[in-house]
Amino acid sequence: MSQAAPPVRMRLLLGWGVFGQLIYVASQFVTLLALTRFATVQEVGIYGLASAVVLPVFFFFDLNMRVNVAASARSGFSFQDFAGLLALSVCAGLGIVLLLGFVVFDGPARIILLLIGAAKAAESLSNLCYGVFQRYDRMALLSGSLAMRSLGGTVLFVSFLAMGSGVAWAFAAQFIVWSLVALGIDYARARRLWRANGGPEGRDAGRMRQLLRSALPLAFNGLISALQGNTPRFVIAGLLNSVALGQFTVVAYAMQAISTVLMAATQSLIARFSTYLDRGQTDALRKTLGKLFFGLTVFTVFSVGISLLIGDWLVLTVFGDDYSGLGLLLAICVLGASLRGIVLILQMCLQAARAFRLMLIIRIGSALVMLTLCTVGGLLAGLAGIAIGMCAALLVQVVALALAVRPLAEPDG
Secondary structure, three states, X not given: OOOOOOOOOHHHHHHHHHHHHHHHHHHHHHHHHHHHHHXXXXXXXXXXXXXXXXXXXXXXXXXXXXXXXXXXXXXXOOHHHHHHHHHHHHHHHHHHHHHHHHHOOOHHHHHHHHHHHHHHHHHHHHHHHHHHHHHOOOHHHHHHHHHHHHHHHHHHHHHHHHOOOOHHHHHHHHHHHHHHHHHHHHHHHHHHHHHHOOOOOOOOHHHHHHHXXXXXXXXXXXXXXXXXXXXXXXXXXXXXXHHHHHHHHHHOHHHHHHHHHHHHHHHHOHHHHHHHHHHOOHHHHHHHHHHHHHHHHHHHHHHHHHHHHHHHHHXXXXXXXXXXXXXHHHHHHHHHHHHHHHHHHHHHHHHHOXXXXXXXXXXXXXXXXXXXXXXXXXXXXXXXXXXXXXHHHHHHHHHHHHHHHHHHHOOOO
């Protein structure tokens, strides 16, 4: 076994995690922008609905393996245990997507759904490898992978759309790039890194069953999280129309982008927070949480203010005439992203403590609140009302998580 390297500074971990995710977010933005330029609002709405269906499936069948691996330094699970269980689970997820595609969707929408599902399967393998990179503080490898698959997939996606090949071919090209990076680069690097650090080896059916039992709360958390996050889209599809769904998909990308970057930042720190809790370093935990919350507060005030001032012009300029008059919706979504950021930070503390069951209980309650408030908001005030209901539900979730995390940050926690 090789000698353990000195701990990487937290700012460096955070920096690499955010850097890679920024590239991913920028690439996804270009993808969405290309859709608005080369497809109709209705087609953008179909993409939004297909994503809302696929994401919950893979948030469950992914088993949140990245977090599980990153926080597994004291466990006896091997790389083969993680990879074998993920392979079985992802195959089951693909089967569910295939079934939904033929039962619920038809025509081009079905093809888009299946291609998005295939791309998420490839991403699940990359996420497993990212957990290994995090476990050994090799965030530069994670950022490099994100950059390769994001930039490569986006370049081909936009190229196919610009050539008039159609949305389906564009998604197929993106899937090919993501698969090549996951299989050809990420898996090989993760395997070598695991061996170099003397990680447990060999696949064992008993350990895999134990891993599945421990991962199920995480999987259900992922499922409920995705359902909760996509509840506004489901409500819009049920109460409004595909045009409203397309408009929300575009504007809510601001929320998705901010949340994605914040998720990367928090995931980069899970292993470090786990160490704090194992060693009883509550002072360090509170200090880090304070810095994160302060930075998020400053960002919220600035970004919501900008959205209120120039949001209408900004959305119209970037996405075109079909998306005019959406500045207020943008400001609400940015506020929602900040609330979601607080949720992610507090959840990170529970993940580091491996309090997965408690997270699941809070998540289920929060999802029910989200569905109720979004539905009421949609009935009372349409699209903006749904967004306001979303923010109110996130605020309820923040309060519940804060009460759960508080004992962990106390000196005797």
